Amino acid sequence: MNKRILSLVILGGLMLLLSGCNVTNPPPISEESEGFWDQFFVWPLYWLIRESSLLLGDNYGLGILVATIIIRLIVLPLMIKQIKSSKKMQELQPEMQKIREKYKNDPQKAQQETMMLFQKHNINPLAGCLPLLVQMPILIAFYHAIIRAPEIKDHNFLWMALGQPDPYYILPILAAITTYLQSKVMGAVMQNNPQMQMMYVLMPIMILAIAVTLPSALSLYWVYGNLFTIVQTYFLYRDKNTQSSPKGGTAK
Structure with a gap:
């Protein structure tokens, strides 16, 4: 059982869903839009991007940056919960290894004992998936906010039109690179298994x-989000390592 594999499967499904979200002639988004999805997801996200952009000189590229930071700050408590859960999982690795060795010929019993161990220490093995699950509707709403708002879809930022794929593939490449860096940072901090190295490439x-098929605005959000997560992870774990160093007696 590996949370990272489950996360990747969920994200892969999300990306496939997004790739098929190209609805023909979707209605423009507005405050009068009806339906739960439009009222509570698409419209609030569109409003946040629009207002942030207006404050920054009608620059929707920077507005997306502000919206990304606000969204990631909202999700931050889930990230902290993920960190705590991952730390507990690391601390229990010796006991989990003993269970695997003791019941190596009985996988079902080993799984039962492992779950009992998690319950004893109040650990949810799927806690690491919570930030990703929360971001799934945000990503889809982001897509709709872009394609259903002419002022975003037709806006140019740097070399690209936010409503069209990057013609030079620069942003998709940056999205891939920052995804790799984010995975490496998270993997180094959470001490993932060596076999997960293949996932860092895939x-x-x-x-x-x-x-390369999505609007540049969505790729821009992905790049911003990856950079935020890298910086966030560094500071969160740096603080934890600083706090734990006196216990190890390494302070000089």
Whole structure:
């Protein structure tokens, strides 16, 4: 059982869903849009991007940056919960290894004992998937906010039109690179198994393949989000390592 594999499967399904979200002639998004999805997901996200952009000189590229930071700050408590869960999982690795060795001929019993161990220490093995699950509707709403808002779809930022794929593939490449860096940072911090190294390669390739077909605004959000996660992870774990160093007696 590996949370990273489950996360990748979920994200892969999401990317396939996004690639098929190209609805023909979708209605423009507005405050009068009806339906739960439009009222509580697409419209609020569109409003956030629009207002942020207006404050920054009608620059929707920077507005997307502000919206990304706000969204990631909202999801931050889930990330902290993921960190705590991952740390507990690391601490229990010796006990989990003993269970695997003791019941190596009885996988079902080993799984039962492992789940009992998780319950004893109040650990949810799927906690690491929570940030990704929360971001799934946000990504889809982001897509709709872009294609259903002419001021975003027709806006140019740097060399690209936000409503069209990057013609030079620069942004998809950046999305793939930052995805790789984010995976490496998270993997180094959470001490993932060596076999997950293959996923560090497959994940960016998948992101690259999908990003070349998506509006540049969505790829821009992905790049911003990856950079935010890298910086966020560094500071969160740096603080934890600083706090734990006196216990190890390494302070001079």
